[in-house]
Amino acid sequence: MQVKLLEQRHPSYDEGCIERNEALYCGGEEWRELVATWLPRHPEEADDTYKLRVKRALYENHVGAIVDMLAASVFAEAPAIDGIDGDWFSAFRTTVDGRGGKLGPWFRERLVDALVNRRSYVW
Secondary structure, eight states: OOHHHHHOOOTTOOHHHHHHHHHHHHOHHHHHHTHHHHSOOOTTOOHHHHHHHHHHOOOOOOHHHHHHHHHHHHTSSOOOOOSOOSHHHHHHHHSTTSSSOOHHHHHHHHHHHHHHHSSOOOO
16 A cells, blocks of 8 residues: 555645643643634734633633533444454454454544544545
């Protein structure tokens, strides 16, 4: 397989958008690191006024709790996949991410990605 093929990105992949969505999902420091994105400086605004506005900015994170509740509801029971046989699937189920990750949590992460970013990318 050619390296060029492995390094290509999906045309809809937008790293900046994903970073902002993840910050809104996580809240806290992740949100605070992008505060200039959420609160742009007005052209006539004094430097000390902008700094004070940024310092006082708050974000009440409802997104994370809602997404986590939905994912917990969907995966209240471990996913079951029937009709797929073979050693490759047994190996995949045992370590879905190549690092010992199990199938259920991996699917849950994909669902959370899809809820936060409207899609989930897997390489």
